[in-house]
Amino acid sequence: MKKEKLTLIKVGGKIVEEEETLQSLLRDFSQIEGFKALVHGGGRSATKLASQLGIESKMVNGRRVTDAETLKVVTMVYGGLVNKNIVAGLQALNVNALGLTGADMNLMRSDKRPVAEVDYGFVGDVKEVNADLLASLIHQGIVPVLAPLTHDKQGHMLNTNADTIAGEAAKALAKHFDVTLVFCFEKKGVLRDENDDESVIPEIDRIAFKQLVEQGIIQGGMIPKLENSFQAIDAGVKEVIITQASEIHLGRGTKVS
Numbered sequence: 001m002k003k004e005k006l007t008l009i010k011v012g013g014k015i016v017e018e019e020e021t022l023q024s025l026l027r028d029f030s031q032i033e034g035f036k037a038l039v040h041g042g043g044r045s046a047t048k049l050a051s052q053l054g055i056e057s058k059m060v061n062g063r064r065v066t067d068a069e070t071l072k073v074v075t076m077v078y079g080g081l082v083n084k085n086i087v088a089g090l091q092a093l094n095v096n097a098l099g100l101t102g103a104d105m106n107l108m109r110s111d112k113r114p115v116a117e118v119d120y121g122f123v124g125d126v127k128e129v130n131a132d133l134l135a136s137l138i139h140q141g142i143v144p145v146l147a148p149l150t151h152d153k154q155g156h157m158l159n160t161n162a163d164t165i166a167g168e169a170a171k172a173l174a175k176h177f178d179v180t181l182v183f184c185f186e187k188k189g190v191l192r193d194e195n196d197d198e199s200v201i202p203e204i205d206r207i208a209f210k211q212l213v214e215q216g217i218i219q220g221g222m223i224p225k226l227e228n229s230f231q232a233i234d235a236g237v238k239e240v241i242i243t244q245a246s247e248i249h250l251g252r253g254t255k256v257s
Helices: 013-017 021-029 044-052 068-092 131-139 162-173 208-214 222-234
Strands: 005-011 034-039 058-060 061-066 095-098 108-112 124-129 143-146 149-151 157-160 179-185 239-244 254-256
Touching: 005 143, 005 162, 005 208, 005 239, 013 044, 013 068, 021 068, 034 068, 034 124, 034 131, 061 108, 068 149, 068 157, 108 162, 124 149, 124 162, 131 143, 131 162, 143 179, 143 254, 149 239, 162 179, 162 222, 208 222, 222 239, 222 254
Parallel strands: 005 034, 005 179, 034 143, 095 143, 108 149, 179 239
Antiparallel strands: 058 061, 108 124, 149 157, 239 254
C-alpha cells in the first residue's frame, strides 16, 4: 500500500524566538501541502529567562548542562512559552496544531544520559517513540508541534536535543508515512564555500560526504547533522533536506541521499 507523504520540519530556537522570523516561518510552514509536523528549539529564550531568575546557564560542546533549576526553566520555556506561541500562530493561519512534549501521551520516553566525561544532568537519550499514536493524530489532520522535552516514565522531564527529537520522530514515523525530514538553519543548504551563500551543494551521498570532510569543506557542527541524516535514511526516512527556514515550502537546499 502506498504511504502518504509527511514533511517533518526542525527549526532552531533563533527562528521561533523572534516575532518577525517566527511569523515568516509559520506562513511558509502553513503552505506545505499534505501531512506535516514541526519540531522546535528555544535555547536563547531559556538562557534569557534563567538569567532573569539568577540561574547560570552552563554549556559544554554547545550542549546545555541541565541541573534541577535549569530543568524547571527549559520545561517552562520549551513546553510553554515557545511551544504555545507557535501553536497560537499556526491556529491564526488555520493550521490545526497541537503542542506536545514527549511526556504527553507517552510520545517519547528517554533514559537520563549516563555520566561520562561530562555530567549533563537532566538530559534525555531517546529510547522509545509512540509512532502509532503520533501517526493517528496526524491522520486526523492534527499538526504536532514537538518541544525538545521527553520524560523517563518515572515522573521526571528531561531536556532533549531538538535535532534528536526530529530524527527519532522521523525514523519512527517512517513505517506510517513517506517521511521527508527537513533541518532548517541559517544558510540555504550545505555550502561548498562558506563565504558564498549561493554555493549550495544540491545533493550529498555517503561517498561525497566522506570526500567533502577530507577536503575540509564539511566541518564542525555540520558533520554530526549529516551523520544523523544518513542514520535517518538508513532507518527508512525517504529524504532529508538541509535548508534555510525561508525555503521550507519550496523543497530547495541540500538533499541527503
